[in-house]
Amino acid sequence: MTSTLQSAATTEAVKRPGRWLALSVLVLAVLLVAVDATVLGLATPYISEDLKPSGTQLLWIGDVYSFVIAGLLVSMGSLGDRIGRKRILLVGATAFGAISVLNAYATTPELMILARALLGVAGATLMPATLALIRNLFHDPRERSLAVGIWGATASAGTAVGPIAGGFLLEHFWWGSVFLINLPVMVVLVLVGIKLLPESRNPSSGPWDLVSVVLSLVGTIGIVYAVKEAATHGFTWVTLAVGLLGAAALYGFVRRQFTLPTPLLDMRLFRHRGFSGAVLADLLTILGLSGLVFFLSQFLQLVQGRGPFEAGLAELPAAIGAVVAGLIAGRVARRFSVRAVVSGGLAAIGLALAALTVIDRSTGYPLLGAALLVVGVGAGFSFTVTSDVILGSVPKEQAGAASAVSETAYELGAALGIAVLGSIVTGVYRDFTGPAGTPAEAHESLGGAVEAAADLPSDTSEALLEAARQSFVDGLALAAGVGAAVLLAAAAAAWFMLRDQRLDSWPQGRGELRDQPQRTRSRRT
Secondary structure (H helix, E strand, C coil), X not given: CHHHHHHHHHHHHCCCCCHHHHHHHHHHHHHHHHHHHHHHHHHHHHHHHXXXXXXXXXXXXXXXXXXXXXXXXXXXXXXXXXXXXXXXXXXXXXXXXXXXXXXXXXXXXXXXXXXXXXXXXXXXXXXXXXXXXXXXXXXXXXXXXXXXXXXXXXXXXXXXXXXXXXXXXXXXXXXXXXXXXXXXXHHHHHHHHHHHCCCCCCCXXXXXXXXXXXXXXXXXXHHHHHHHHHHHHCCCHHHHHHHHHHHHHHHHHHHHHHHCCXXXXXXXHHHCHHHHHXXXXXXXXXXXXXXXXXXXXXXXXXXXXXXXXXXXXHCHHHHHHHHHHHHHHHHHHHHCCHHHHHHHHHHHHHHHHHHHHHCCCCCCHHHHHHHHHHHHHHHHHHHHHHHHHHHHCCCHHHHHHHHHHHHHHHHXXXXXXXXHHHHHHHHHHHCCCCCCCCCHHHHCCHHHXXXXXXXXXXXXXXXXXXXXXXXXXXXXXXXXXXXXXXXXXXXXXXXXXXXXXXXXXXXXXXXXXXXXXXXXXXXXX
């Protein structure tokens, strides 16, 4: 009883004044990344029409950002631990805004892919820094849960703001305008962050190991590229070679971390069952969702004929559900259990995706809206609680690296989801049988088919669009089924791996969260 009271007193003593104002700056960075991630889906038909990318180039435009950011998150999170999380956040935000201009004015598919890749480099500095600063600003577990909930709710709100603002801009301006909306957010973030954010770093972090940085980048990109190419074109010697190179680089990265006195990433974190379970849940959730969401915007616009703004509004229920669930997730997890909330959230998403397997071109909005709302609620509960578990599993000195692992799982899942599920959609779509005179570019993407149809006679144009849209919907339904299976498997895995996990910290000398069997409850009381 005495140790518990001392721990509570210590927690109260370290509450930082102005921490909630500082949090408002951090959520701006989250908003910046979330808006950018969501507007791309709406802009894709316009980018396809203007830049005329091939189907493969279109997928690269969609997922190269995630490839690069996934490969650099651990490195940038560890760099923030060393040079200061405030510093790397502000530098990254400035770069993010500047590179957004390059995205807006890209004139070729190749330049667009390069611009998205550079944006990934800048984006890799933002998300780990925001979570790490939350870990250092909020030491009380309940306050931290609320802060993480607000952080997650802002990301979800960004997914709503992005499509709506992007849809409005696309109806009044050219597609590059959707990237320029990053600039005012970036300016506010930097100017206010300089004054409000406290600096924090690991005082005994050691040097930044460049060999580990290269191994992490090569390994992650190699694995994801191999999966993407295998899913799209089947196994080839080149794909196999790149995949083996990526696997060898990741193996070398892990081995090297065990030999370094101050590793880029402390691999012992994964011995914590709650940490590993939370990371796995994040990865599988995003894998099941991202590819489907990427193509859903195209379905709303190119299949059902909605305008960009209307399509953005149609996706709003997902964001609303995620915001509400994120704000109450910590309280619900304490009332019931971590594994019940996470597994229940994942199962809800899986069932919603399963409902979308019956989608067709005439599917009414009630089904789509209800499915999106359930997806949002499930994701809000799951992501908020898993992020809290990951942050609470490590001492604050390692918050940057641990946060980076969480974000790497998110981005790696997004890249794999677009690669695998997106390739399912593309693979099914390409096999449609069009009328005589159908140009080859119509088989590359649905946007290409819509553009090609505009130059054909009326009867041929209608037949082409009929066949292309039906094939796209068939691919989307199949991808929804695969995504549902992945999410339900993730729910089962989370139920076992998060057993006995709690959000309330247990005095361990360093404020770390541990796996806590039920019998420890009586010791605390």
